[in-house]
Amino acid sequence: MEFSTLLLIILTAGIFLYYFVLSKLSHFERLKIPHVRPVPYLGNLAPFIFRRVSLMDNLRDIYNLFPDAKYFGFYEFMRPVYVIRDPDMINTIAIKNFDNFCDHNNFVNEEIEPMASRNLFGLRGDHWREMRKLLSPSFTASKMKMMFELICQCAENFTNFLVIESGNTGKTYEMKDIVSRYANDVIATCAFGISVDSFKHPKNEFFLLGKTLNVGGWQSFIFFMHRNFPKVAKFFGLRMFSTRIDNFFKEVVTSTVKARDEQGIIRPDMIQLMMETRDKNHGPVFDINEMTAQAFTFFLGGFDSVATVMCFAAHEIAVNRDVQNKLRKEVDDVLKETNGKPTYEAINGMKYMDAVVNEVLRLYPLSAFLDRLCVKEFELPPATSDGEPVTVKPGDSIWFPSYAIQRDSKYYSQSEKFDPDRFLNSEMDNSVYIPFGIGPRICIGNRFALMEIKIMLLYLLRRCDVEADVKTKNPMVLNKKTFIMNAEDGFWLKVRTRKSAASFAK
Template identity: 30%
Template structure:
């Protein structure tokens, strides 16, 4: 009996050793890739490549790419490995320009990959779609985000700004510090719910409101969701194998229900709100008329240039507007208030300018007026220091010539290679922004911008795949700042974190925990 047991133990040990050896060689099979091309690279570790700190939740992915960027300051680009796959980190600004703009058609697809069977809404959004499908979605959605459309939606943002002041009046009455991270998230939830869905979410008044609860489901980062986000960009095959969902089924079904109930109500009652959903309904009706007139096929195919504005394709773009507008704007606004609390002289100067503008226009805000407000430079500096998306990703679609780092000849970058542009690294490079840890909005005056190279400020990306909702996101941030600063003095309290600690679980540039600040009514 003992002999049989020993035999079984030895057999299992042999199998495990064999499996380990197989996996070791499998995960290291590409580790000579950059060496053979003559490209400098970061020495990888088996199984994790250059993502060890990220995998063990010790470092945010943006910080990892920033660190690699800083450690290779003499190189135009550097090879890295995401698990077993070779990727390229771009440092040179001329190459950044070529990839994002000049040769954008060769890098038009993003690396991010989502299985539509697992994430049916996220997988159909403009952020994820590729090739002709992406082009068609972009062409159809671009008119929704024009200045004219933004002006029509402006009154909805303004109403939410007034609700923000009412809420702050209530919660600061006893002098209790306010968690601005949660408060700005509720504010942007109300804005997006109103503009994208025509829903009064009441998130400011009720933190447990249904809409707010589902938004937390999407953006409260657990270890599982953090892994799902990481593998979407760096190991999409692994994500499919592990069947990692980023948006759970309950949230997906809730968003579907919210969209179609609102669409049905508006069409039956002929309700017009001039918001994002109205624009989408108008597009959908045009599409349906074209289908009826046989101008376009009723169904779209994965690689077809046609964009089917119905079903989950329709809901997905509303979800994209919701996800991008809520998360980026809320986080940026909380970072801006945090820095203003720590820099009272900047806060006082900005408040004086806002008050002067409001007095001149009798307290009435307009879209054009908000755009002209000097908090432009404040928003730009906040997004420089705290880019919510700390990197940009692109895929090389055909072999591409890169100048050799030695200055002689070229390096042929094979198609299919993932490209990463470290936004956090570039925007915190002392070569472009002296004393990068210092918060200084004056960096973005016109004179200072002209004295700095292009492509050093990329919070919204650049080129054809630049963020389509940039205008709307900035309007939310500016509106929140105007309403808060014209009514409150913002200061740190004993629990304010200095400095802010970035969450290693998130693939976005999120702080850990709360950001409590003292707000005093003026």
């Protein structure tokens, strides 16, 4: 082939590719929807991709550019996304018209990772509805109460470790490592019925595998590849989770089910509920692979995600001593009322504890956005007063920018300030407070997560003081490498044993 012919082919292909990309990135311009001009191929993610800002602040910066718009356009690489910033419209989409937007974009390829792809978050349509219906009884108040003592024992191990190690002089910890051990033990005992003490045995396989699930730069890359370039991800066989993880959890679930069948063991947990449904003639078929997938989902959500929230909570009570003192007083009062043995009802009745946790989740929702996938055509009203209605079609993506909304000064005065009192004197507005999601797709384990967080804080303040260290970053700086909320360079805090504590708190 002559050089001139080859050059012509390359130029033609380049021009074709240029106009293809241009057509993809002119979607919102054609519809006259407010948006920021995207970077070819990278869309509006360029600041995050080049690690100039966190994903949370990347989306929030654009959110703040259009204060008068009901929604705006955002390009996730070359995929156009409708970002809804109006609370009433979020309710309309997520609740009133849920059937039009009932699915999520999955982040796992079902052919490459058949087990992980069955996670409850990624399931769609009737399969999701059946699984959600089956698993919901695992998280009722009665089930939470049954698991309360198990979680308290994990918290006792947690504080015993800190008291012995830190003493009166104190010790500086990267809190994510310590708190993750507690979270690991809670999930192991409540989901799998396995007693694990990660403080005495930090090299147990549950904990070591859990640490590999921490979403870093590489997993963030795979996450976005599966969402935006699924064929490329499939071609290269990119996995979110290793085969070692698949095999470990399948073996654990298989052996647990076998032991319970043979010995007649019954526990109030997720595995038990799926075992009881195996032989019924209606609903989904629960083979070991399906049971493993849902148990793994529970572990995935409960290990890293809840541990991260608890670390943000520890950080805020460390740098806000007035909050810590006020919360500790409530803790001591509850311990006095319960003779040093806190109950499920007593912790749920702690109003200031509730306010502190709510404020942590307001400032630090784990994700920058909640996503929905359109499954039925739907007409959105005009984005602006001079705009026109827009028809959203099946396959189109919708985002609710939870992080930006929960830090919007329109809804929260002094929105950057950590102020639990804001949740004491007024009712929570669920239209602008969505850390666990909204509508039928709200996180199924939110009640469990809240109980786990509150128990940890009670036991921590019962016996320890938490202080800022020279390594502590205040104000908090968010990690720019991951798509999930995290702290840059870790959560460094000093912990010391309380010098004076009432006898009931020892």
